[in-house]
Amino acid sequence: MTSGADSEDRRNFLRIAVIGGIAVITGGVGAASAFVPPKPGESVGAGPQPLVPMLKLGALAKDKPLRLHISLSARDGWRLRTREQLVYVVRVGDGEDAAAFKALNPVCSHAGCTIDYHEKDSQFVCPCHGAEFKTDGTKTKGPAPRDMDPLEAKIADHKGQPWLFVAWQDFVIGTEARTPRGSA
Numbered sequence: 001m002t003s004g005a006d007s008e009d010r011r012n013f014l015r016i017a018v019i020g021g022i023a024v025i026t027g028g029v030g031a032a033s034a035f036v037p038p039k040p041g042e043s044v045g046a047g048p049q050p051l052v053p054m055l056k057l058g059a060l061a062k063d064k065p066l067r068l069h070i071s072l073s074a075r076d077g078w079r080l081r082t083r084e085q086l087v088y089v090v091r092v093g094d095g096e097d098a099a100a101f102k103a104l105n106p107v108c109s110h111a112g113c114t115i116d117y118h119e120k121d122s123q124f125v126c127p128c129h130g131a132e133f134k135t136d137g138t139k140t141k142g143p144a145p146r147d148m149d150p151l152e153a154k155i156a157d158h159k160g161q162p163w164l165f166v167a168w169q170d171f172v173i174g175t176e177a178r179t180p181r182g183s184a
Contacts, residue, residue: 063091068087087166089102105150111128133148
């Protein structure tokens with residue numbers, strides 16, 4: 001017959017073994033998932049993202065910014081982090097090619113606030129410190145050190161239709177130079 005102390009030792013050993021086994025399995029699954037490639041159609045990083053069908057942009061009036069949201073995804077290990085980002089698209093020319101549209105990053109180059117479009121005044125305004133910009137993103141009033149940052153835009157086929165694609169880019173704030181964040 002086993003004593004009470006031996007039974008207690010066995011129970012403690014079993015508890016530790018079960019908890020340890022669960023930890024090893026969980027860690028192994030997590031580590032293995034870091035090597036799983038993105039699924040088809042899953043966008044990872046800030047590359048060109050399908051933004052809107054060109055058919056909708058065809059009705060966009062010149063110098064009237066369209067406020068759109070883009071979904072950005074980044075994989076860090078086994079997690080896929082997604083965030084929504086505002087983008088303004090402005091028709092700056094005639095035609096239906098990418099040169100007829102300008103995509104603008106709404107982050108103010110002064111302090112990083114999100115710039116709003118005021119339709120009444122036909123201008124962009126930073127709500128934090130009052131910087132003002134024309135509809136094409138040109139700065140008209142400080143304290144922003146530069147114009148609104150343009151984003152690369154192109155037109156390509158997506159789901160059998162022409163779509164406007166925008167390549168999101170974060171820029172360093174507080175400088176006159178337009179420097180992409182993360183570059184030297």
